[in-house]
Amino acid sequence: MIWEDIMKTVAKALLGAVSMLAVTVAAPAMAEPKAEVLHYWTSGGEAKAVQALQEAFKARGGTWVDAPVAGGGGDAQAAVLRARVLAGDPPAAVQIKGPNIQEWAEAGALGDLNAVAEAQNWDKVLPETIQNIVKYDGQYVAVPVNVHRVDWIWANPEVLAKVGADVPTTWDEFNETAEKLKAAGIIPLAHGGQPWQDATVFETVVLGVGGIDFYQKALVDLDMEALGSDTMVKVFDQMRKMRGYVDPDFPGRDWNLATAMVMRGEAAMQIMGDWAKGEFAAAGLEPGKDYICASTPSDGGYLLNSDSFAMFNVSGDDNVEGQALLAELILGTDFQETFNLYKGSIPARTDVPRGEFDACAIKSMDDMVSAAEGGTLMGSMAHEIAQAGAIRGAFIDVVTAHFNSDMSSTEATEKLVKSIKLAM
Ligand code: GAL
Numbered sequence: 001m002i003w004e005d006i007m008k009t010v011a012k013a014l015l016g017a018v019s020m021l022a023v024t025v026a027a028p029a030m031a032e033p034k035a036e037v038l039h040y041w042t043s044g045g046e047a048k049a050v051q052a053l054q055e056a057f058k059a060r061g062g063t064w065v066d067a068p069v070a071g072g073g074g075d076a077q078a079a080v081l082r083a084r085v086l087a088g089d090p091p092a093a094v095q096i097k098g099p100n101i102q103e104w105a106e107a108g109a110l111g112d113l114n115a116v117a118e119a120q121n122w123d124k125v126l127p128e129t130i131q132n133i134v135k136y137d138g139q140y141v142a143v144p145v146n147v148h149r150v151d152w153i154w155a156n157p158e159v160l161a162k163v164g165a166d167v168p169t170t171w172d173e174f175n176e177t178a179e180k181l182k183a184a185g186i187i188p189l190a191h192g193g194q195p196w197q198d199a200t201v202f203e204t205v206v207l208g209v210g211g212i213d214f215y216q217k218a219l220v221d222l223d224m225e226a227l228g229s230d231t232m233v234k235v236f237d238q239m240r241k242m243r244g245y246v247d248p249d250f251p252g253r254d255w256n257l258a259t260a261m262v263m264r265g266e267a268a269m270q271i272m273g274d275w276a277k278g279e280f281a282a283a284g285l286e287p288g289k290d291y292i293c294a295s296t297p298s299d300g301g302y303l304l305n306s307d308s309f310a311m312f313n314v315s316g317d318d319n320v321e322g323q324a325l326l327a328e329l330i331l332g333t334d335f336q337e338t339f340n341l342y343k344g345s346i347p348a349r350t351d352v353p354r355g356e357f358d359a360c361a362i363k364s365m366d367d368m369v370s371a372a373e374g375g376t377l378m379g380s381m382a383h384e385i386a387q388a389g390a391i392r393g394a395f396i397d398v399v400t401a402h403f404n405s406d407m408s409s410t411e412a413t414e415k416l417v418k419s420i421k422l423a424m
Contacts, residue, residue: 037054038095090314100388148307149302152274163180186267198403256276273380276344295363303379341356
């Protein structure tokens with residue numbers, strides 16, 4: 001946690017004792033609203049989604065300064081953000097989420113959005129799970145833009161049909177289907193060999209092979225017994241199998257290029273969050289016809305990832321006006337529909353009409369409600385909801401080291417316990 005401590009200390013010093021600036025509702029603009037927006041949405045579907053926000057902002061007279069940092073999963077952007085804050089030059093709006101929002105708020109870096117939240121009744125339209133992510137000390141310090149689900153299989157039905165298979169509903173079926181595909185010379189699993197992607201697959205295996213209670217104990221509670229258990233050894237056994245289902249060119253591949261392999265029928269399946277659906281949508285492909293979405297095998301689990309924009313304390317009326325306008329636009333019902341149709345996610349607001357959303361989105365909406373009611377709604381570790389910073393880094397380092405070596409499951413499990421202990 002050393003880096004986080006340095007960041008907090010320096011950020012506090014740089015930002016001084018600045019109390020959270022109240023980002024007021026977009027009153028009649030005294031200044032032309034302006035916003036520099038730091039994000040990492042650069043793939044096909046992502047870019048269309050962020051373009052929708054840019055256009056809505058400009059339509060209201062806003063000047064948008066785009067600050068994209070390519071790199072799925074956001075680790076590259078996080079480094080840029082830290083550098084910008086430490087240089088005393090934070091962007092006005094930044095796509096961050098989960099514990100990172102809490103850490104930046106604790107460092108006094110974020111403005112509070114209560115005025116716009118009250119004007120738009122956020123307490124009424126946001127699920128409690130989402131409120132807990134974007135509030136710090138009871139104040140709204142970020143505006144949520146969506147709910148992504150992580151535990152999805154994206155499958156090409158024509159490729160599966162070549163071996164007479166359907167989308168697997170258990171991990172045993174997954175392995176049987178993958179072995180049949182491999183025997184037929186077909187790539188079972190399209191995968192990008194980047195640490196955050198390895199961690200994405202890992203957490204769906206923890207959820208399904210370990211079970212939901214195990215996921216809670218190991219990845220959320222950081223229970224050392226669970227982390228070092230035989231169940232974790234079994235999870236790494238399955239990860240070893242998954243390694244055998246990817247093609248030789250997987251190292252370093254971007255996630256959306258893996259999605260394209262499924263689209264083109266070069267591979268049968270991808271395990272990825274539903275930002276992958278944004279790629280299918282951008283290619284004009286239909287769920288249920290051109291591709292199939294199915295939750296990865298688990299007992300009613302749902303791995304939640306939610307993107308938000310946090311408004312950093314910046315000076316200048318134009319910037320403060322821009323932040324208020326962005327916050328107002330992002331949670332507007334029309335924008336919530338437009339953005340999430342492009343992004344592959346579902347609205348953060350619960351009152352957006354479902355009419356335009358496809359079967360995959362409807363499944364996500366329904367599954368999220370039943371998971372919340374059944375206590376099986378889990379925050380994603382790989383995507384910085386359940387964990388962030390050094391602890392998430394410790395998980396990812398061990399998982400990717402295991403995936404890219406012949407490390408045994410027992411050794412990986414032992415390394416995981418040691419690394420998490422060190423990171424706490
Ligand atoms: C996630 C993010 C998604 C998507 C994905 C791939 O962490 O929440 O919105 O961008 O990374 O980059």
